[in-house]
Amino acid sequence: MNSSVGPASTCVFNDITQGTIAMPCAKGKPNCTTSNSAHQFGVLSGYSTTAGYDLATGLGSVNASNLVNKWSSVTQSLKQSITTFTALSPATVTHGQAVNVSVTVAPQSGSGAAPTGDVSLIGGPNNSNLGIDGFRLVNGAASGTTNLLPGGSYNVVAHYAGDGTYAASDSAPISVTVNKEASQVFPRLITFNPNTGALVNPNATTAVYGSPYLLRIDVTNSSGIVCSPNPIGESACPTGAINLTDNSATLDGMTFALNSYGYTEDQLIQLSGGSHNLQASYPGNSSFNSSTASDAVTITPAATTMTAPYTGGSITVGVPFSISVTVNSQGFGAAPGGTVQFLANGNPLSGSVSYSPVAGSPNSQPSLGASLSTTVSAPGSYTLTATYSGDTNYSGSTSPPTTVKAQFPAPAVLVAPSSFNVTAGTSLTLTATVMGSSKSLAPTGTVAFSGGTAGAISGTVSYATVTDANGNLDLQAKITFNPTVDDSFVAAYSGDSNYPSSQGSSANVTVTGNDFGLFATALTVTVIRGGQGGEQLQIGGQSNYAGTINFTSASCAGLPRESSCSFSPASVTGTGSTFVTISAAAPHAALMLHAATHHKWPATLGFLFAGFFLLPGIRGKKPVRILFTVAMITSLAVGLGCGGGGGGGGGGDPGTPQGSYNVTVTASSGSLTHTASFTLKIQ
Template sequence: DGPNPGIVLGAETEADLDVEVAGAVAKNAQIDLVVAAPTETTSGDRLAAEYIVDNNLAPVMSMSFGDCEADLGAGGNAFFNSLWEQAAAQGTSVSIATGDGGSATCEAGASAAMNGLAVSGIASTPFNVAVGGTDFNQTSLNASTYWNSTNNATTLESADGYIPEVPWNLSCASAGLQGCSGLPQNSPSLVVGGGSGGQSTVYSKPVWQNGPEITGTPATDGHRDIPDVSLFSSVGSSSDAAWIICDPFAVNPLEPTACSLYSGTGYVLIGGTSASAPAIAGIMALVDEYMASQPTPVTRQGNPNYALYYLASTENYSNCASAAVPGLANNACTFYDITSGNNSVPCVGGSPNCSATTSGSTGVLVETGSPSTPAYPATAGYDLATGLGSINVTNLVHNWTSFKRTAPTVTLQLNGGAAVNITHGASVPVSINVTPSSPVPTGDASLLETQGSTTTTFNTFTLSNGSASGSTNFLPGGSSYTVHAHYAGDVNYSPVDSNAVPVNSVSPEASNTAVSVTTYSVNLTTGAVTAQPNATSFPYGTLYDIRMVVTNSSGTPCVSSTTAPFAYPCPTGSVSFTDNGSTLNSNFFPSPSTLNTEGLTEVPSILAELESRCGGCFLSGGSHTLSATYSGDNSYNPSPGSATITITPAPTTTTLTSINGYSANVVVIGRTFNINFDVSASDWGESPDGNATVFDGTTPIAGPLGVLGSGNCISGQCGSLGVIGATVSGASGPHSITVEFDGSQNYVSSVSNALVVNALYPTTMSATANPSTVYVGQNTPVTLTATVDTTNPASNPGLKPTGTVTFQGTSSPVTITAMPDASGNWELQATTTVTPQGTTLYTAAYSGDSNYVQNGQNVEVAVVYPDFSVTSGPAPAPITGGQTGTFTFTITPMTDYASTVTLNCASALIANTPCNFSPSPVSLNNGVPVTVTLSLPVPPPSSNLTAMAAPRRLRRVPFNSPGRPAWWGLSVIAFMAALMLTLRGRGRSLRAAVALASVGLFCFLIGCGGGGGAGGGGGGGGGGGPVATTTTLTTTSTKLAPNASATLTANVAPTSAASGNACFLEDGAGVCSALVNGTAQEAVANPGAPGFVGTHFFAAQFQPSGSALPSQSGQLSIVFTGSMPLAVCGVTGGNSHCLSPTITIQ
């Protein structure tokens, strides 16, 4: 209705909830969602409700917004009473949420009520169904009693049947009078939250609610009581139940994603009577569908309360108590009577209707005149917590036909029976008569016009003695259409339509289009908004809207706070809009802009300005002629309108925040420094932009430079940050720096505060060391010299540099002299002497003085070790396994200073062969070379191909099977063993075995099998001790050339006991294989690569799986022949030199 309000968080969720719940209850029903942007006088929900009713949009409507009677005031209550009366008169069933504040609707969401009992005025009229809330009377502990663990494959339902209910109540008051006493202030149950209900202070009791035949109805209280009915509304309670809806914007408003049943994205859990109200609307759609299929169809039920309370009067409530209804049984109940719990809420001690009378304490709301009864308890029959109860939908729909009423005859006469040929707005006599006359028909009748396929309502009349007479000026423009009266019915008579009366012609009348501007100021502390209508001049960035109102020729709006709701038919159509003859940004100033149901439109939406921070919403500074042209409709002719406004530049404040010079408020003459400033304003538009200039006193020293705005203002505050580089010139001393913002079309110029900086002449500095390198232990003195140069002539004694020069890293005295340099400028020279014992970085620091800036420079003195060189001797001869090879080399000092050289073999070593140096370490002195001999003793190969050892008992360690606590340790150690073998790169077959049997390797390392340590000897046979075993290892060769291989065979005797694994060890690590007839084999290969050449030691170990004792073979030595480079290195201090002789093993 009217301009699109866009996505408004919160309201958007309410809309999603209403549409999805109503559509879920009434599957395949047409659901129309009506949204409207708020205006300066009317909220969007009211405008949308007006649109639905005035356009007779649907036979059922729901609304989930609320406002308590006290806040609505007389005008607001009259508005909704008139609107819902019109809806009921035309046959529309209206379902309204009672609210989520329990018995204190005015204060929903607060921690405690302060104003006593209250109900929503939107829900309390006698012309709508007021819908409260219930909760499942279950906990997660007994949920299986009522729910299946899986969903029905077709319907997706999972409930077994009816689930007992209580009033929905999130508060501590649900526990009774003392439920809120002594709770901490942050307790989550200290909340005004639950299904609302209570007594209206505006409306008296309707006739359909005033029946003693309905159990529990307070017939003597004289008030309209709500709710009428209730449905499940819970979220966040102990029942762990809630409604689920698809609302991607509520989940992530910045990046909403489509809802997915599989991933669960986009869905939210929600509750409140905002869910139960559209559910009732969906149920009424089912009723309409069912009643339309009856022999005497009734497609519109109007106010459902006549039927609801009639059906309640016929029910035996004692058989339909919620807690007593079996979950799986069929039953005849229309309403489930909820008889336990309440909808009372916490209250501030001493406040109206509070059980606690002491200020500072917390009580619960209690009934008027009954301080011991929480307001309000669920009781047998009707109560103010849940109304008539919750609903058995199937029974309600099918029992609706039992509400028997007489179908009356309704006659309508317009214009005294004469033809209707008028100009729109002219008054036409109306006469409506409903018969029979006994009992006397009561209630309302509405006038509806039908043009083509569209039917709309335009007047409502209340019957007196079965008839209504008067006049209407609401006949819509058009020709050759019909008007009929719809009688809404009452307790005795059903709804029915009158005869159709033709209207010949209603020609359009003159219209008037008015353009005005309303400005708004916002108190950022309280959030209060103050409106200033008919503004003609205001600063840029002021919150405003342009209001275009189309009226009849009188210029009086069709609706106001004193008309409930309309004085005459509101114009429809649209208004085209220009500013100084041009259209504006269509996102904020749509043209044409659709009139809302009250005949007006506003651009841009004030809500959009506040919510979206739309800097582009704001007109720029200057004069603006705002022109609007109304398009006209069947009832009104087109008309123009205009207004002229002036937008003045907004004031600004420029603040110089800091200067990033040499140091705090110190700058160097001739060198660029940064000036940081901001230009701020208190408005809602876009941040200030324009130019800024930097001044030194009155002299501009930088700029003008453009200042870029930082985007839209936020919460009425905005600023633009700026950084400008500037330099000062002239003499040293204080300089006053300011920044001037030059202003723009939208902002006034401003000058910043002044920051005084101290300007100093620049200096350059150098530092030297003589000598710059000395040797360790020589205690050589070094002279450090620092020079500070200036650009000022030495002929000016007033600019002679003073101050101090220090050398950080030494406490030696410093000599400082000021003198002219080679160019005749002042120079400061400082010297000192040091004796470094290690490499040292010295920092020469000049302190500066009143004319010159401080400075500093580093100089390093290196203290080094004497270097040496390494020269290779003759190439080493091949070494036969079992022999010792040698290699000689010479170390020559490069100075006469003494030093010590340590020796090592730095790369991959020869297997099982140490590097023996002689001498080691090497002492150098007086420049004399030293010859070093490297000895390499290679172990011999085994003389036999077989190795065995005498039987011996090996201790067996209990083995933890997978799943026991130690298993993770097996995995770790087995992995490390496999990694070790891989890194060392044994033969291909052996490495392959590692990958397949890493756990077997671990068995060798810690022992496998069950039982404890070995017992005494003995063989097999019943009752004897463990069998002793012997393990023999055999190789096919004890010397392997590169790429050659040998086969290792392990034999365990006796074979009758050889059940288990044989583990093959190479240099202490290996793999295990299962024994077959006491024998296992593995292949070993020589890859011929560095790190493999040399002698390797092999053994085999038997790991029994039965009662035999483990055993281990003797050792076999196998020589891997080949050549490899061996890195031989000498190191002293930071100096290192290496040789790489080739070593051959044969």
């Protein structure tokens, strides 16, 4: 049936005789033809349908049900052909050797056009029907050579596939014997750039540990020719598997199957540092004999770097501290092994090193963490370094230095007064002993004495080095002064290069008397204009003091203008403290016009009244002229006053003047009076 009359119910193929697969296309696209240059669309070149088989629709549409049901009733309408295998010689060859092939195909009837198309050689060992090679018919004959006959003894037939006129046919078989040929194995290490992935060396003899590389093994024919996957006219590819060993030990599972190109790759290979004898063994197949080859490769250790030793800061003599470093490398290798040694001023530090190895991966580089808990026996400056021994995979390295200071433990400072009870007005000696930790290195530096109430104690401090009961050298400091109130005295040691600073114990001393003392806790108070600032004032007393002190704004002397002071609490009974707050004014406008006017009009009226009352007493003058003069002077004064008021309204008050001021606070209790001073800075 065809598309002109429509399909019948018995039709298997409905021949499509009208139409085309050409279709519209956009101008300028490949194979798009336009009949008019102004057109934006054209026709995409394609095939048209014809009666019978065509390149557009083939045999037409298929009625699948009829095709299946009528498959067994198909009758042959093609002409029969006869295929003759005229030559396949020599009959006995070695694999890969060229064999002459000659085949003819003719009409079985003996007359008619010569068949066209292709003939194929089919056969193989163990009665297999493998497609071996193919040839094109020319005037009903095909000839040539092939080297693709597989190894073994078997029959080969020439198969004609047929064409549109002649049916397929097979020749009588010809027996051949194909002996195995020698094979060759070529293992090689291929290296790549670790940053770009680009090929570096297709046959490397050395590589850095952990760098990217793979092992490729090619199996070739006896001539060393690498095959393609059995294309026509090429040598047949070896099949089977390769066995790999490294220095006679199994490598990565040992067996690797050859692909269709006759080679295989070990892509996960990661050789350890050192020399390697990589052996690849091919057991052969029906076409190739076995063969073995080796590749000598040297893997050099990967470079490493180290971080500077870390301790977390200063260290203390005799106290364990931790020191750590990290050994870093690059690549995808195993975690670094080997050992790390820590040194101080070039001398090894004692203790057991602990390790934290990390293998290389896509997310991290290989590394080795190392830490040591150790001590030093003497104070001073230490240059800490670390050395890594390396292993077969990684080279050794040395860390950058880290300098740390080691000191003795913070010394105890013992404070002892010459007496715990003194009469007011008499002297007291405080002795502070800074306890050393060495029989050869005494603490040096300074000692500062202070009272919890009176603050820093001024005076001359004397020093001496003494030996304690343990034989260690100590620093002894003394100061003599007159205490004014009961107090708790302490001593602070400044420290030196061998000993850190330290605060001493306290010593309580009672001063017999009825007086009190006032003490500022800070030497300087800073106030920003428009704000406040202050400090704590301490009130100390002697043993019998129980008076009361009242603080007011008048208690402060030396304050700059437009500032004030206040106290909290404003009254203190006995000993205690109060907080003095200083307030400073910010610059502001001086709104004085209205007030000035109100003040000056009464004065003006006074001038006028005075003029009227004084006129009768002035002799020799004309009263009216004098009165007029007084009135003019008074009006001028009022006018000037008004002008001045207006000017004040447009100016400003600078507020509390900036600068430094000595402020004195006075405290009185009965007949007793004391002061405390500090510096006030206005900003």
